[in-house]
Amino acid sequence: MDNGSEPGTPAGRGEPDIVGRSKRLWLLPDGRCLVQIIPSLRSFTYHRDEIVERTGPLRLDFYERAAARLADAGVPCAFRERVSADSYVADYCPAPPFEVIVKNRATGSTTRKYPGLFEDGAPLPRPVVKFDYRTDPEDQPIGEDYLRALDLPVEEMRELSLAVNDVLRSWLRPLEVWDFCLIFGRTSDGGLTVISEISQDCMRLRHQDGSPLDKDLFRDGVAGEEIVNQWSRVLDVIT
Missing domain, CATH: 3.30.470.20 (ATP-grasp fold, B domain)
Structure with a gap:
């Protein structure tokens, strides 16, 4: 399996405000956030948790297109714009459990x-x-x-x-x-x-x-x- 480090910090950013299972998030002053995908794959059932580097940009390729489709259909979605291969800007809403x-x-x-x-x-x-x-x-x-x-x-x-x-x-x-x-x-x-x-x-x-x-x-x-x-x-x- 392709193992590696987590993605580097976006230019001009310090430590993230929130780190989740597969995302790093920086709060922005306008009520939005910068989100960076961590290219992690994990399965509790199969006891596996690994980094597969190139999956991050592929996930964002898919998500960017899916978000556009949801917007066209009138489904509210926090995604706003892609800013790099593995990062995007979204409206910030706290994630419930x-x-x-x-x-x-x-x-x-x-x-x-x-x-x-x-x-x-x-x-x-x-x-x-x-x-x-x-x-x-x-x-x-x-x-x-x-x-x-x-x-x-x-x-x-x-x-x-x-x-x-x-x-x-x-x-x-x-x-x-x-x-x-x-x-x-x-x-x-x-x-x-x-x-x-x-x-x-x-x-x-x-x-x-x-x-x-x-x-x-x-x-x-x-x-x-x-x-x-x-x-x-x-x-x-x-x-």
Whole structure:
């Protein structure tokens, strides 16, 4: 696997204000932030956590295009502009400890946590939306009533997640979106906006021939160079 150091600090910047699992973030004075992608790939289930350098720019290639599609569809998104191969400017909204997962096929946690309910890889009759509590070392499913108890707009998050699903499935066809995760932030006026990256690192995406074009390659032990090659295939298909 391709191991290396984290990306260097952007020119003129000191230590980041926030460091997450796969991002470094600098707060800007105008209510926005500079975000730098850390080219990390990690899987709790498969006990792997590595740096694959060239995946960072590929993730941002995908995210930049996805953000444009969401904006065209009227879905609020924090992304504003790309400023380097691995960095972009976004509206700053604090990240809550919850994420939303949309599943179009029974895969991953669905078949691992609920064995016997669905055949692995089976299409679901309609998209399934679920919520996870983001915590190390592994995110955990959380009941929606806990979110309601925290006064979170569960139904609005569900509706926006399904809208993102419609945009991604239409845009990426003939590639197939099996599942993806989103994080929503709250804007200054109280509205919801997508603040999470949308890329192969946070979705399951399949080629027409059924081969994975996402982080499942890493989960399956594929070498870094081949992950880069397969993720690059996506950019040859989408616009």
